[in-house]
Amino acid sequence: MPTCQNCFRTLKWKHTGAHFFWIHSSITCPFCGATQYPAARERKIEIGISQLILVLIFIYHIATDNSAVTIGLFSVEILAYAAFHPLLLKISNQKEKLF
Numbered sequence: 001m002p003t004c005q006n007c008f009r010t011l012k013w014k015h016t017g018a019h020f021f022w023i024h025s026s027i028t029c030p031f032c033g034a035t036q037y038p039a040a041r042e043r044k045i046e047i048g049i050s051q052l053i054l055v056l057i058f059i060y061h062i063a064t065d066n067s068a069v070t071i072g073l074f075s076v077e078i079l080a081y082a083a084f085h086p087l088l089l090k091i092s093n094q095k096e097k098l099f
Contacts, residue, residue: 001086005093006034016086027091040096042089053077 001010009031016027026035038046057077061070 002036002089002091004029004032004034004036005091006036007032011086011091013086016089017082026095034093036091036093037095039090039092040098042091043098045088046085049081053081 001013002016003010006029009029011027011029015030026037028035053074057070057074060073061067064070
């Protein structure tokens with residue numbers, strides 16, 4: 001779970017889960033009100049995982065040519081990623097450049 005770099009308190013899953021796709025935005029600590037940003041390394045990992053999910057779905061769709069199963073698989077992957085994303089997220093006080 002992400003920890004605020006200002007007050008060092010752990011943010012709850014509910015609060016960070018609400019900011020699922022916040023690559024370029026910020027999140028406010030509910031305890032101290034400090035603005036927190038995703039770490040550059042985490043943003044790169046998030047972009048890579050998003051692209052990997054899309055490539056896997058595309059390959060599966062080409063291999064099976066079954067749209068209903070592809071949509072179902074895509075939904076399961078997105079829900080699993082959304083559930084585990086807040087657990088792996090790291091935040092910082094400063095907005096870091098991506099590259």
